[in-house]
Amino acid sequence: MDSEAVIETAGLVVGYGGPPIVRGAAVTVRRGTMVTFVGPNGAGKSTLLRGLAGLSAAYAGSILYNGTQIAATSALERHAMGIVFVPQGRCNFGRMSVEENLEIAAHGIARAERRAARAYVFGLFPVLEERLQTMAGNLSGGEQQLLEMAMVLQTRPQCLLVDEPSLGLSPKMQADIFGKLGGLRDAGMTIIVVEQNVRAALAVSDDAAVLVNGEIVMQGPAPEVAGDPGIRRAYLGH
Numbered sequence: 001m002d003s004e005a006v007i008e009t010a011g012l013v014v015g016y017g018g019p020p021i022v023r024g025a026a027v028t029v030r031r032g033t034m035v036t037f038v039g040p041n042g043a044g045k046s047t048l049l050r051g052l053a054g055l056s057a058a059y060a061g062s063i064l065y066n067g068t069q070i071a072a073t074s075a076l077e078r079h080a081m082g083i084v085f086v087p088q089g090r091c092n093f094g095r096m097s098v099e100e101n102l103e104i105a106a107h108g109i110a111r112a113e114r115r116a117a118r119a120y121v122f123g124l125f126p127v128l129e130e131r132l133q134t135m136a137g138n139l140s141g142g143e144q145q146l147l148e149m150a151m152v153l154q155t156r157p158q159c160l161l162v163d164e165p166s167l168g169l170s171p172k173m174q175a176d177i178f179g180k181l182g183g184l185r186d187a188g189m190t191i192i193v194v195e196q197n198v199r200a201a202l203a204v205s206d207d208a209a210v211l212v213n214g215e216i217v218m219q220g221p222a223p224e225v226a227g228d229p230g231i232r233r234a235y236l237g238h
């Protein structure tokens with residue numbers, strides 16, 4: 001086990017009950033870094049992320065989290081251990097206010113700590129405090145993405161797993177989201193992102209792993225992966 005690793009998988013096989021989708025992944029995620037999973041559509045990036053969160057079944061293999069084996073633990077147990085997942089798309093309650101959404105997501109936090117949790121996410125995303133009484137469904141796409149993150153960040157997780165944070169956002173909002181993720185990483189959080197906008201994600205990531213057909217074909221520092229001729233051709237328009 002790499003002592004700097006927060007998550008280290010070996011031979012990880014993940015699927016949805018049928019044939020395996022992720023087939024034998026070995027991934028190392030170092031503490032306080034941001035890692036992006038890239039690869040073609042259907043390669044298994046989201047499935048691998050869900051497997052790390054405990055939301056898709058691990059058929060075989062190992063997932064070490066701070067050196068502890070968690071492959072057989074539930075998503076709820078992993079959440080309690082500090083691994084939280086932000087799903088793809090809008091997952092807030094659109095007809096409830098920002099405040100109500102944050103309250104619902106804070107149900108697992110002790111009452112005495114909720115005020116501090118709220119202050120923490122307002123410090124990260126001041127716009128949410130300004131829009132506290134706005135219906136979540138009336139927020140802009142970028143604000144909704146911030147709300148998704150704020151909902152899970154209230155628990156101050158150690159490890160944040162984010163599926164397609166820039167989906168459907170304007171280039172400016174995408175840049176904002178990646179800036180926020182970079183800021184969280186700089187503050188010490190470990191972040192794993194699945195992202196279609198490979199250029200923007202790699203620009204802010206420390207490391208990257210490339211998945212093709214359920215297998216990791218390349219893993220290393222983001223600039224190295226971004227400089228690979230095959231990756232440049234496939235994802236960066238060169």
Ligand SMILES: Nc1ncnc2c1ncn2[C@@H]1O[C@H](COP(=O)(O)OP(=O)(O)OP(=O)(O)O)[C@@H](O)[C@H]1O
Nearest residue numbers: 016021039040041042043044045046047048194196
């Ligand atoms: N809930 C599910 N049940 C069964 N199969 C699924 C489920 N979700 C995804 N799959 C299958 O798993 C494979 C990998 O999908 P996944 O979403 O992990 O790929 P991806 O690399 O994230 O793709 P994309 O970039 O298009 O989002 C696909 O063949 C998909 O059909």
